[in-house]
Amino acid sequence: MSERLLIAGGLVIDPARGLEAVRDVLVEDGEIRAVAAGLSRRRDLQDAPRFDAKGKWVIPGLVDMHVHLREPGREGDETIATGTRAAARGGVTTVLAMANTEPPTDNPSQLALLRHAAARDAAIEVLFAGAVTVGQKGERLTEFARLRAGGAAALSDDGRPLMNAGLMRRALEHAKDLGLLLIDHCEDLTLSAGACVNEGPEALRKGLRGAPWAAETVQVARDIALAELTGARVHLAHLSSAASVAAVRAAKRRGVPVSAEACPHHFALTDAMVPGYDGDWKMNPPLRAEAERQALLEGLADGTIDAIATDHAPHGCAAKGAGLDLAPFGVIGLETSLSVALTTLYHAKVLTRRKLVERMSAAPARLLGLASKGTLAPGSDADLAVVDPDASWTPEAPFQSKSRNTPFAGRRLKGRVALTLFAGRPVHAL
Ligand SMILES: [Zn+2]
Numbered sequence: 001m002s003e004r005l006l007i008a009g010g011l012v013i014d015p016a017r018g019l020e021a022v023r024d025v026l027v028e029d030g031e032i033r034a035v036a037a038g039l040s041r042r043r044d045l046q047d048a049p050r051f052d053a054k055g056k057w058v059i060p061g062l063v064d065m066h067v068h069l070r071e072p073g074r075e076g077d078e079t080i081a082t083g084t085r086a087a088a089r090g091g092v093t094t095v096l097a098m099a100n101t102e103p104p105t106d107n108p109s110q111l112a113l114l115r116h117a118a119a120r121d122a123a124i125e126v127l128f129a130g131a132v133t134v135g136q137k138g139e140r141l142t143e144f145a146r147l148r149a150g151g152a153a154a155l156s157d158d159g160r161p162l163m164n165a166g167l168m169r170r171a172l173e174h175a176k177d178l179g180l181l182l183i184d185h186c187e188d189l190t191l192s193a194g195a196c197v198n199e200g201p202e203a204l205r206k207g208l209r210g211a212p213w214a215a216e217t218v219q220v221a222r223d224i225a226l227a228e229l230t231g232a233r234v235h236l237a238h239l240s241s242a243a244s245v246a247a248v249r250a251a252k253r254r255g256v257p258v259s260a261e262a263c264p265h266h267f268a269l270t271d272a273m274v275p276g277y278d279g280d281w282k283m284n285p286p287l288r289a290e291a292e293r294q295a296l297l298e299g300l301a302d303g304t305i306d307a308i309a310t311d312h313a314p315h316g317c318a319a320k321g322a323g324l325d326l327a328p329f330g331v332i333g334l335e336t337s338l339s340v341a342l343t344t345l346y347h348a349k350v351l352t353r354r355k356l357v358e359r360m361s362a363a364p365a366r367l368l369g370l371a372s373k374g375t376l377a378p379g380s381d382a383d384l385a386v387v388d389p390d391a392s393w394t395p396e397a398p399f400q401s402k403s404r405n406t407p408f409a410g411r412r413l414k415g416r417v418a419l420t421l422f423a424g425r426p427v428h429a430l
Helices: 080-089 108-121 144-149 165-178 201-206 214-230 242-253 264-268 290-302 337-346 353-367
Strands: 004-014 019-028 031-036 050-052 057-060 062-067 092-097 125-130 154-156 182-184 234-236 258-262 384-393 413-422 425-429
Touching: 004 031, 004 353, 004 384, 057 353, 062 080, 062 337, 062 353, 080 092, 080 108, 080 413, 080 425, 092 413, 108 125, 108 144, 125 144, 144 165, 165 182, 165 214, 214 234, 214 242, 214 258, 242 258, 242 290, 258 290, 264 290, 264 337, 290 353, 337 353, 337 384, 337 413
Parallel strands: 004 050, 004 057, 062 092, 092 125, 125 154, 154 182, 182 234, 234 258
Antiparallel strands: 004 019, 019 031, 057 384, 384 413, 413 425
């Protein structure tokens, strides 16, 4: 028997096809079967289970190309099971899990273990990045071809920058030959050493050591130069500075194959908003000044920044309770990313709804080469979210995530995911 569901009467937003209209969506056997007006009146669909989406948006399931699921090694903070349930709650149906686990995902057998765990435990699609260097030590390249053969969806040493430019050049050339996307965490450690917040008046006021925006931008500039030199694609993670955005914009104009992402916390919050010494507001790169945030908004609006990604980074309360100075870097984001984007970008008229959905679904799917994701085209995977763009809510613990380290706890957000389907099945419903 086929498994069917009719999502009736919602505003379908499918940027990949330029579609933005009230339509019914028929899902069958894990695929999008049809998107059309009047399906709900069809006689053969009268008995099909249906979800009333009137007044809501129906969008492709979100693709988050930057998450940390902590498995293996730190299952007390997050697991594939809890991290993917958090994703489902936020309308996210595909994630790319970074390789900085314990041990790191730097070889095919480790990758096989993880893919097995995901097949058993994941609520949604989990793709895995393979490490660029052995042990993420920045010394020796991993075996890219074997990682790709083992199912690595991209390459990244995220959590750490690749400081050695010569090694980065070789990594880019090798990744290009194999058609793998290389994602870089841009940070010059000689500029950021010992820092816990952004360099500037806020850090001075609190007596904390700050990392300057240039710690990011010098490596962004290096990566752009190496992408230009090699013709290899490079994707820049979690941009946080105006100068980085300007560098990417100029590079794209010259035809350099560079892409970039920004995180909700960076485009919604600033260093001046950090309450006291609260460790839940600490991440890397740090929250920066308002002028940097404005540049991120401009970059998102004009497409310089291709995608929105969370950098979902769970940490337990004990670690985060140590305060800004001593707490580890990172915040969770999967359960709030769409709501923060709707509040900060759509309701504040920075992005149209179509562009917002594009940055969170079609664009990351394209960057990762996922043809059947990020769109509601008939035949593609039945991964979708039904969103009430005007529903207000306040994120608060408990979360689906095992961790609760988010600066958005207690903040009123506008826009909420009502239903998430993965492979045609509900994985979240309000
Ligand atoms: Zn990073």
